[in-house]
Amino acid sequence: MPQDEPGLTGDDEALSAWETGAGDTPDVPPHSKLAALKSRFDNHADVCALRDALNAAMNDGAAPVPVTVAVQPGLLALLAHVERIDSARADRAEASPSAVLAQAINNYLENLLHTLVADPTSHPHFAELWNSLCADANAPELAVPTDENPEPATPADGGPF
Template sequence: MPEDKPSSPTVDEALSAWEQGVGNTPDAPSHPKLAHLKSLFAAHTDVCSLEAVLSAAMNDAGDAVSVTVEVQPGLLALLAHIEKLDSARVGRNPAPPSRLLTQIVSNHLENLLHTIVTNPTSHPHYAELWNAVCSAEGAPELAVPTDDAANGTPPADGGPF
């Protein structure tokens, strides 16, 4: 005997319906000059140099290079103390401070790489370069904020990339 009620949707069907409804909002139309501005920006010698450095960083299969980092003794003691607490909590031996510092520096550099790859204007130099291209091409509305850039802080959300 057939059921009187329709069967409940599966998770995939429900997700698909959501994606076709509220979750599937169309992108805002892009600025008519955006593609042209991006190509001018990409052709700039500073950006070409950046692309070469980024490519080398992303595809570097070389061995790690040893560097020296100067750290205040109190901060090193803090790092060792926190590592002792964290390692005890999960039942492992504490990692040596040199390995912790290596991981911290590596994480920072990986984040820098990701940030610059996804939005070069997050760096003040490239934000100013982008803004100069926008100004020269009569599209100042596409300029990125640079208020915080003077402090080395990336601009807030957005950017053309």
């Protein structure tokens, strides 16, 4: 590996190699069936409808509309309790439970929007659609992993609970 300066070791040598392009490898050529599969996927009616819904959501400048959400009273009391703690820690005014719920729902919907824009196959319906196109094209190696039977969540290693 060439060195710009004598005596470089460890991280400096790796950085120098990276900066000069040593060890630069070309991108792996795409799968021969990938472009055709992407085109079929992008032109599927369900994906076109999703794209229209995503575009409408991203470009919606309208004022928020009120919705009614049914919540168990105990959960609403828990939400209010946690908001009292959070607002006191942040030295800010306490938000109403409806404002906290509205923000939580908005955050969920924004995350859904961004996730589906970035990777429609993150939704099971579109993952199944993509995988069926891959199967039809005899390209199972391009299928996205799906987990029909997810493992139960386990607590983080080293956590106190």
